[in-house]
Amino acid sequence: MNKTELNRLTGIAREIRILIIKMLAEAGSGHPGGSLSIADILSYLYFKEMRIDPQNPEMQDRDRFLLSKGHAAPALYAALALRGFFPVEDLFSLRKIHSHLQGHPHHIDTPGVEASTGSLGQGLSMAGGMVIGCKLSQSEANIFSIIGDGEAQEGQIWEAAMTAGFRGLANLCVFLDYNDLQIDGRVSKIKDIYPVKEKWQAFRWHVLEIDGHNLEEIETAVDSFKSEKEKPTMVIARTTKGKGVSFMEDGVDWHGVAPNREEAEKALKELSNG
Amino acid sequence: MAKESLRGEYGKTLLRIGRDNKNIVVLDADLAKSTKTLTFGKEVAERFIDMGLSEQDMISTAAGISLTGKTVFASTFCVFLIGRVYDQVRQSVCYNNANVKLVGTHSGLGVGEDGATHQMLEDIALLRPLPNMRVIVPADATETARAVEYAAENDGPFFIRLTRGNLEKIYDSNYKFELGRASVIKPGRDITLFAIGAMVEKALEAAKVLAQESIDAAVINVSTVKPLDKDTIMDAARKTRAVITIEDHSVYGGLGSAIAEFLSQNHPTKMKIIGVEGVFGRSGSAADLYSHFKLTAHRVVDEARKLIS
Numbered sequence: 001m002n003k004t005e006l007n008r009l010t011g012i013a014r015e016i017r018i019l020i021i022k023m024l025a026e027a028g029s030g031h032p033g034g035s036l037s038i039a040d041i042l043s044y045l046y047f048k049e050m051r052i053d054p055q056n057p058e059m060q061d062r063d064r065f066l067l068s069k070g071h072a073a074p075a076l077y078a079a080l081a082l083r084g085f086f087p088v089e090d091l092f093s094l095r096k097i098h099s100h101l102q103g104h105p106h107h108i109d110t111p112g113v114e115a116s117t118g119s120l121g122q123g124l125s126m127a128g129g130m131v132i133g134c135k136l137s138q139s140e141a142n143i144f145s146i147i148g149d150g151e152a153q154e155g156q157i158w159e160a161a162m163t164a165g166f167r168g169l170a171n172l173c174v175f176l177d178y179n180d181l182q183i184d185g186r187v188s189k190i191k192d193i194y195p196v197k198e199k200w201q202a203f204r205w206h207v208l209e210i211d212g213h214n215l216e217e218i219e220t221a222v223d224s225f226k227s228e229k230e231k232p233t234m235v236i237a238r239t240t241k242g243k244g245v246s247f248m249e250d251g252v253d254w255h256g257v258a259p260n261r262e263e264a265e266k267a268l269k270e271l272s273n274g
Numbered sequence: 275m276a277k278e279s280l281r282g283e284y285g286k287t288l289l290r291i292g293r294d295n296k297n298i299v300v301l302d303a304d305l306a307k308s309t310k311t312l313t314f315g316k317e318v319a320e321r322f323i324d325m326g327l328s329e330q331d332m333i334s335t336a337a338g339i340s341l342t343g344k345t346v347f348a349s350t351f352c353v354f355l356i357g358r359v360y361d362q363v364r365q366s367v368c369y370n371n372a373n374v375k376l377v378g379t380h381s382g383l384g385v386g387e388d389g390a391t392h393q394m395l396e397d398i399a400l401l402r403p404l405p406n407m408r409v410i411v412p413a414d415a416t417e418t419a420r421a422v423e424y425a426a427e428n429d430g431p432f433f434i435r436l437t438r439g440n441l442e443k444i445y446d447s448n449y450k451f452e453l454g455r456a457s458v459i460k461p462g463r464d465i466t467l468f469a470i471g472a473m474v475e476k477a478l479e480a481a482k483v484l485a486q487e488s489i490d491a492a493v494i495n496v497s498t499v500k501p502l503d504k505d506t507i508m509d510a511a512r513k514t515r516a517v518i519t520i521e522d523h524s525v526y527g528g529l530g531s532a533i534a535e536f537l538s539q540n541h542p543t544k545m546k547i548i549g550v551e552g553v554f555g556r557s558g559s560a561a562d563l564y565s566h567f568k569l570t571a572h573r574v575v576d577e578a579r580k581l582i583s
Contacts, residue, residue, distance in 0.1 A: 107341070107370050115341055116369045119361055122334040126366060129338020136299065136321065137342065156362075159331035 001216050005048070009215050012082065013043035017244045018271050019078035019091055025264035027095040030103065033241040033254040035075035037179050037212070038146055041237060042079040044218045045144055054084035057111045061139045064114045064130055068123025069148035069177060070104040071256070076113070077101055085112035121154030123147065124174065128160050128232075131169040142226070146175045150182030152193045158203070164232040165204030172232040173225040177212065179241035183255050200234040212237025244271055277440035278415035281379045284436060285310030287422040288347060289317055298426065299339055301325055301348040303332045309349040309379045329354045333362035337372040345373050345426055351385075352378035352394035352435060360400055367431050368404045375425045377434045381411075382522030383555050383563040384437040384472050393555035399527020401433050402500050408453060409500040411435045411521075411529075413474035414444040417497055420451030428453070437472045437522065439560050444474060444495070456503035458510075462492030465578050466510040466517040470496055470529050472560075473520040473548075473569065480574035489578060502532050504540075511537055516544035516581035520574060522564075525549040546577045 001009075016039040024030040046052075050063040067076045074094065081088045086100070093099035100109045104118030114130070117123040127145040134141045151157060164172055176196065180187045187193060200207045206228045210217040218237075225233035241255070242248030245267040248259075259267055292298035292314055299321045306312035306324055315322035325332040329350060336348040349355065355378040356363060367374045378397065385393045401407050410425070410432065412418040418436060425432040444459065459474070460481055469477035474495045481491040492510055496503065511517055517537070519530035530547030537543045550567050564570055 115338065116365060119365045121330070122337075122362055122366045125331045125334030125362075126338035126341065128331075129335035129340075130342050132323070132335065133299075133339040133342030133344050136296070136339075136344065139342075156330040156334070159328035160334070163325065163328065163331055163335065 001219050006215055009043045009047060012047050013039045014244070014271060015082060016043060016075060016078040018268060019081070019088070020074045021245070021259060021264050021267045021271065023074055023077070023091040023094045024258040025261060026092045028258055029095060030074055030258050031071040031256050032248060032259065033181065033251070034069060034148060034177065034179070035072040036243045036245060036248065037239040037241050038072055038075050038177050039243070040213045040215055041146060041175050041218055042075055044215055044222065046079045046083050048219070049222055050144065051141070054112070057085060061141050063142045063144065066115050066123045066127045066130070066143070066145045067105055067117055068127065068145050069120065069151050070117035070123065072146070073103065073105050076105060077110070080110070080112040086110070120148070120151040121156030124157055124160040127172060127174070128164045128169055131172045132167070134171065140171065142171050142173060144173050146177055149176060149178045149180060149187045149193055152176065153191050161200065161203040161205065168230050169232045170229050173222065173235065174233065175212070175235045175237045177239050178236055179239045181241045181250070181252050181255065185252055196236055204231060205234045206231040207234045207236065209236045210238070212239035213243055246270060277442055279440050280412060280415055280418045280436045281310045281438070283415035283418045284377060284379070284422055285313030287419045288314040291423060291426050292321065293318055296321070297343070297345050299323070299344045299346045301332050301336050301346065303327060303329050303350040303354065305350045308351070309377070311347070311349045329359045330362050333359045334366040336374045337366035337370055340373040341370065345375070347375045347377055349377045349379065351380040351392060352397045353392055356397040356400055356433070357394055363401070364404055368406045371406045371430055373429050375432045375434065377422065377436065379436045380438045381435045381471070382437065383550065383567060383569070384439050384522055384560045386438065386560040386563065387557050389557040390554035395524045395550050395555065396527065397433070397435060398499055398523050398529065399531070402527065402532060406431050407500065408432045408498070409435070410498055411470040412497055413471055413495045414441050416443065416445040416447065416449050417451060420449060421497070424451055424453060435471065439472065441472055442475045454498050454501040454503055456494050456496045456498065456506040458492065458494050458506065460493040462490040462514060464490045464514055465582055466492040466494060466514045467520065467574060468494050468496050468507070468517060468529065468533055469520040470499065472522050476569065476571045477520055477574060479571035480578065483571060483575045484578055489582065491578060496529055499529055499532055502536060504536055507533055507536060508541055511541050511543045518546045518548060518574060518577055518581065520548045520569065522569060523549050525551055544581050546581055548573060548577065
């Protein structure tokens with residue numbers, strides 16, 4: 001990745017984070033921590049990788065992204081708005097009555113949202129289903145998804161993992177947002193998902209480990225996914241919950257609490273200077 | 275009269291409508307031999323997926339496939355298709371308004387010897403409140419075929435509830451299934467018997483016995499439990515003095531509840547709901563279970579006498 005491209009995508013990730021803070025402050029509720037932790041991955045997928053058309057959200061053969069960890073909806077909405085699926089102003093209606101932006105993504109309501117998610121574990125199965133559906137239509141589209149590390153405690157994740165591995169759904173690329181925090185505390189203390197790499201390998205996945213905030217590593221991982229022709233790809237992305245806002249970083253209390261005005265201003269100042 | 279297999283007809287219908295229609299995809303969860311989806315699977319292997327014993331994954335995968343433009347049928351026993359995966363049905367299928375057809379076999383006490391763990395008596399109650407979901411309970415093989423064809427041709431979620439055993443033939447090949455339209459099998463002036471699935475033949479039997487006592491009973495097959503045929507139900511309630519509902523399902527939340535909800539608010543009518551009284555089933559032959567839990571023509575006759583005496 002050349003420097004110009006890196007700067008562009010870094011700038012977009014920062015823009016996504018700024019919008020996350022602004023819309024959550026406006027909404028008064030929502031999930032900042034897990035939204036901030038996936039901003040870099042979304043910047044890369046939506047602004048560099050995926051074959052999509054905001055003017056034609058239902059374009060045939062498009063690549064698709066499913067946010068299996070649906071509570072990080074603000075990050076997805078920010079990426080979709082910046083990419084042109086709907087006006088950026090819409091973001092400030094998040095979670096309000098009459099808004100098309102529901103607390104968790106809704107496929108019917110929001111342009112660009114490929115599936116409704118929020119009840120954890122289901123998005124990965126739906127993503128696998130989309131790979132199967134596209135293949136049956138002779139489409140080589142790629143399906144991307146992000147699951148949470150807490151979400152990996154759901155049994156359905158492992159049913160879906162077994163299906164994708166066994167069926168060799170090579171057009172499926174999943175990122176694990178591995179920030180080691182869930183609502184009640186550290187993932188490693190509540191129900192540790194370690195060893196992660198070995199688990200997914202045992203389920204017959206092509207497994208990569210990266211720094212989920214490093215755009216060059218994200219690019220390398222996606223390139224590796226595209227050259228893998230037999231297995232689905234799991235990118236274990238080491239991330240920091242609340243990334244980019246010092247007082248939110250690695251803080252469990254910022255899972256599902258929106259910043260107040262003062263906190264939002266402080267966060268925006270940091271992000272603008274960062 | 276000859277008895278016919280509903281699930282057998284389901285498998286044959288799938289093959290007939292899906293063999294050349296590349297849009298149809300069929301999923302099962304290790305019960306393809308019993309649900310008869312294997313009839314399709316053996317011939318159209320490329321569009322048949324046995325998901326193994328992963329019902330949650332099957333339902334959400336079905337939703338995912340359908341979101342790429344396919345019509346997806348997903349089958350297993352009702353207890354696993356609805357009870358085990360209610361959240362997946364609610365969120366992956368209904369909230370997405372996904373084009374997924376859930377066809378459950380082995381509903382209710384009709385399962386027989388496998389016992390309570392496999393006898394789903396609460397599926398209609400679970401599905402009626404879900405937005406976008408349509409609920410159909412065919413009463414014979416012909417109606418099964420028409421319902422499956424209808425679901426395949428019409429977008430959005432459907433649940434088709436089939437029984438394990440064979441049922442008497444009620445409709446000939448001219449029968450037209452219409453969603454939300456109950457079928458009046460026999461008109462009557464004194465009392466109306468509303469029935470679904472395997473209970474339709476019990477209602478017909480009861481009507482014959484009642485006729486000998488000069489009680490003229492209407493028999494109506496309410497195969498679409500949702501959306502309910504309010505016109506036909508209102509018409510029957512107005513024309514007769516009382517109504518009885520009969521279903522191989524809990525008395526809570528099923529056909530009886532649906533009709534009671536409607537009539538109590540629009541045309542209060544003397545009524546008896548016959549079903550399983552909020553208890554688990556048990557092992558036994560289907561016939562013995564229907565006797566044990568009093569889902570019989572004899573019981574219907576008794577209740578009819580009480581209501582109109």
